[in-house]
Amino acid sequence: MKRLIVISLFVIALLSVSVYRAKEGAQESEAKIAQLEKEIAAEKEDLRVLKAEEAHLSRPERIGQLASEKLGMGPVRPEQMSGEVAFDTKPVDEVAKEAAQ
Amino acid sequence: MKLSNSLIHSLHFDGAGDRWASIRAVSVAGVVALMFAVVTWRATTIALGGTHETSVASKTVQIAAKRADIVDRNDELLATSLTIDSLAAAPQEIWDAREVADGLATVFPDLNVERLVARLQDPDRKFVWIRRKVSPRQRQAVYDLGLEGLRFEKEVQRIYTGGSLAGHLIGYTNVDSKGISGLELAHQERLAAGAAPLKLTIDTGVQFALEDELNFAAEAFNIKGGSGIVLDVKTGAVRAVASWPTFDPNRAGDAVDDQRLNRAINGVFELGSVFKPLTVAAALDAGVLRPTEKFNVARNLQFGSITIKDRHPISSVATVTDILAHSSNVGTVKISQLLDLRQQKEFLDSLGLLSRPQIVFPGAAAPILPPEWNELSGATISYGHGLAVSPLALAAAFTAIANDGEMVRPRFIEPEPEDEIDLTRVISAPTARVIAEMMRTTVVEGTGTRADVYGYEIAGKTGTAEKPGPDGYDYDRNICSFVSFFPASRPEYVVLIVLDEPEAREGEGKTAAMNAAPLTGRLIARIAPMLGVDPVLEKRRSTSQKASGVRTVSDERAL
Structure with a gap:
């Protein structure tokens, strides 16, 4: 009887320790997940800030001025533009035939 | 319980003294067992259930929404x-x-x-x-x-x-x-x-160009206010809409009411002669006017004590095209008199100029109508006085001229492919094309020559409206506007510029021909490539010399 009690107590203690360790492990994992989620949220926030900065830095007012000052660029003039008529519109096989002759 | 029994059995009971001792021992054992049970219970509940604190993760989600x-x-x-x-x-x-x-x-x-x-x-x-x-x-x-x-x-x-x-x-x-x-x-x-x-629907590049030109107008003409709209005639997509003075919404609290007023959508103005093409369209569509008809516009018109005259009188007989190209008030009133008042009113109503614009925007301004629609108000409205509308409403009305008679409802949200475009036929296609040609002539050889830009076939109409004051209309305080669309042979965009009280530059007048028209030309030269409008590379006309001749914005700014 005494042996049974001792074994029971030992099993209970073992189970208790196991449960405690499992719980401890779960809590650690939860904390790790929470930390990772927090980091993801922070990264996402950083990304939003960077996108906002990018949009702010690439606004036409700034880019236009830089393009004009540093590259000497200006608005496109109509003469600089050409429609598809400017290209050879002959069918490919006809062009190939001409090239073969 | 078994544990307690074993403890009791393990004790020796000898006499009364031993009896009390055993009772005390059992009591102490019971209390210790109870405490142990409580500690075990609490440890078990904590181990299994955990605490109920909000996790960091849920807080993070809250902020991210x-x-x-x-x-x-x-x-x-x-x-x-x-x-x-x-x-x-x-x-x-x-x-x-x-x-x-x-x-x-x-x-x-x-x-x-x-x-x-x-x-x-x-x-x-x-x-x-x-x-x-x-x-x-x-x-x-x-x-x-x-x-x-x-x-x-x-x-x-x-x-x-x-x-x-x-x-x-x-x-x-x-x-x-x-x-x-x-x-x-x-x-x-x-x-x-x-x-x-x-x-x-806004295009950042086009929007910036429009705002930049309004800023330029503010410096060059010392305007009190200004607005502009670029509208896609096929879909109603507003590619740019601006109001000057501007304000920074990041610091909206620092802006004064005048800055916060959206003159393009929330303000109404008597826009003047830009209404004339609409009057001609109404008469043509009603079948009371032929495009080839001629009018004697040499003499002023009298309505009681009110005299209607032309700023730059035409001293001869004028065709309908002449009346538009040279912006004759007298000629336009004569054309409007071919219509009855009900026809005129119904036509303007069909263009949405007599009711609040059907757009999703807070405070979209309703027009200010004349107290009474009579012979005099009908006459003045024919050339854009006596009826105040928002610039957006007028730009929308001109999509009908540019779009073969079908008017499109302006929109600010990019349509999905499955969305239907809200088109309403308000003018017959032939009428719309005739008006478009007349407006092109206005730019080629009329009051709008300074808007002409090689390659983009701009069609337009100037408007120099006198501002109403306490003592009637003030000749010196004007709302100058230019309504246009391009390219005239296959219109894609309507552009409207409205300037409030522009001043004359040295050696120039202060009519729309001198400010709103060239401003529109410069703007279109800048935005057409951004909007993917192919230039119509026609042979250069000698009239281009008369026009601003602007090839780039910097060319003009350097003048």
Whole structure:
């Protein structure tokens, strides 16, 4: 009887320790997940800030001025533009035939 | 229980003294067992259930639930929400409220110290906002103070990346990120739901060019206000809409009412002669006017004490095209007299000029109609006086001329492929084409020559309206406008520019021909490539010399 009690107590203690360790492990994992989620949220926030900065830095007012000052660029003039008529519109096989002759 | 029995059996009972001793031993064993049971129970519940504190993850999710971004037609970011800090205090954790308030005043000089002390000492308060949305530098300064009971709460701040760009259209939010103006208000529910970005029809490049030209007009002509619209005639997509003076929605509170007024949508003006093509269209469509008809416009018209005359009189017989090209008030009134008042009113109503525009935008202005629609008001309305409409409403009306008679409803949100475009036929196609030709002639050889830009076949009409004052119309204070579309042979965009009280540049007049028209030409030269409009490379006309001859914006600015 005494042996049974001792074994029971030992099993209970073992189970208790196991449960405690499992719980401890779960809590650690939860904390790790929470930390990772927090980091993801922070990264996402950083990304939003960077996108906002990018949009702010690439606004036409700034880019236009830089393009004009540093590259000497200006608005496109109509003469600089050409429609598809400017290209050879002959069918490919006809062009190939001409090239073969 | 078994444990207790075994303990009892393990004890020896000898006489009365031993009896008390055994009772005490059992009692002590019972208490110890009870305590052990309580500790075991609590340990088990904690081990299995855990505590009920809110996890960090759920807090993170709460902060991440943000207002949706606003982007332009090319997905360029216009408005976004970022998380920043706000300073708060827990009064119950503060021992010396005066010390805390004095310390914070060194970081926030405008802080009301006495008021803050009173709030921190209020026993009923558990939470006090001290300063919403502080900068990283202020945050560090507060940390450096090392004061008690303070903490930073994460809050969402709306950021407008383009600054004042399209500020009137986009609008702004209040401190709680709730839309209170412009499209932020119009689409509050959609944006607050935090779904995909709200995609506007606006093209950032076109919008900037329009605002830049209005800024130029402000410097060159010292205008009191101005507005402009670029509208896609096929879909109604508003590619740019601007009002001058501008304001930065990031600091909307710093702007005065005059800056915040959206003159393009929320303001109404008597726009003058830009109404003339509509009068001619009404008469042609009603079958009471032939395009080849001629009118004697040499003499002024008299309506009681009111004289209707031309700013630049035509001293001979004029064709309908001449009347438009040279902007004859007398000729236009004579054409309007071919219509009865009901026909004129119904026509303008069909163009949406007599009712509030059907657009999703807060405060879209309703027109101001004449108190009575009689012979005189009918005559003046024919050339754009006596009826005040918003620039957006007028631009929308001209989509009918540009679009073979079908008018399109303006929209600010990019349509999905499955969305239907709201087109309404208000003019017959032949009438629309005749008016378009006449408006092209106005630019080639009429009052609009300074708008002409090689390659883009601009068709347009000037409008120089006298502003109404307490003593009637003021000849010297004008609203100058230019309504146009391009390219005339296959119109794609309507452009309207309205300038409030422009002044004359040295050696020039101050009519729309001298300010709004050349401004429109420069604008179209800039935006047409951005909008993908192929130039019509016609042979250069000699009239181009008479026009601004502008090839680039910088050319003109250098003049």
